[in-house]
Amino acid sequence: MNKLNGGIPEEIVPEVLEIASRNYANNSQAYSASELIQAGSEAQIPAEFIQQAIQEVRSRKIRQQKQRRVLAIVGASVLAISAIWSIWTYNSFSRHASVVQAKWAQVENQLQRRADLIPNLVRVTQAYTEHEKEIVSLLQQSRQAYLQADTPEQKVAAVEEVNDAINHFQDYAANNSQLQSGQLFTNLQYEIAGTENRIAVERMRYNQAVQQYNQTIQQFPNSVLAQGLGFEIQPFFQAATTEP
Known part of the structure; x- marks a missing residue:
């Protein structure tokens, strides 16, 4: 009181x-x-x-x-239950997205490895002839285009330029017996072949990760939550590699 x-x-x-x-x-x-x-x-x-x-x-x-x-x-x-499901699904999206990013990083490592071979290709070409300025320029421009690419889409487009430049070099080397007899050229051929194999493997792994991720966010009702949270479909890496 x-x-x-x-x-x-x-x-x-x-x-x-x-x-x-x-x-x-x-x-x-x-x-x-x-x-x-x-x-x-x-x-x-x-x-x-x-x-x-x-x-x-x-x-x-x-x-x-x-x-x-x-x-x-x-x-x-x-x-x-909805809150628990949303949290679990978001974590699943994030996990799959992280795997895709990690696999793409491995692809980039191998693409960078191949781009780094271009200066050696230029040196080999210049060592055996002074008249193949077109091939040298093509190799240098393709490498520069790849180094300037930032997004995965830009890198895939730049890879096509690198492929085209290396194909031109391979065609040139096939008709130059003197170049083929050099040890540096032989070593580069092994490097190119090994890099192409690594790219093929990493590209396959990346595409598998993208497929799993895309299937996860496209399934209903996951698709509703994915759209609201900003998870988008990721493209496959369809760029063709050069033939060693």
Whole structure:
């Protein structure tokens, strides 16, 4: 009681008065069973029917409360399950996306390895002839295009230029017996062949990872969540490699 007799903060006074008024209204509008029976007798309704009606109404209210509790529990369960599913699915998307990125990094390593062979091809070409400026220029430009590419799409396009330049070099070397007899050229042929094999393997692994990722985000209902979270279909690496 001492707490009630203490000062009431001004900021809670409106809320206190509102709640008190509501409680008073609810209490003043309540009727006792005897009052209802009396009202029923005035309407010539027997008391037992009034009692029965009171019991039915109370039972219905209890059932409604139970139904609301069940619905609340079901709703909370659905929300919890949806949240768990969303988190699990997001983690799955992220995991597959990370695998795709890792596999692409391996592809890039091998593409970079091949691009780094071009200066050696240029040196071999220049060592045996001073008249193949076109091949030298083509090799140098293709390597520069690859080094300037940033996105996977740009790198795939630049790879085509590297392939074309190396193919021109291979055609030139096939008709130059003096060049073919050199040890440096022979070593480069082994390097080119080995790099092409590594690229083929890493490209296959990358495409497998992309396929798994794309299938995961395209399946319903994953596709709905993927679209909302910004996970997009990734392209396959279809660039053709050169023939060693």
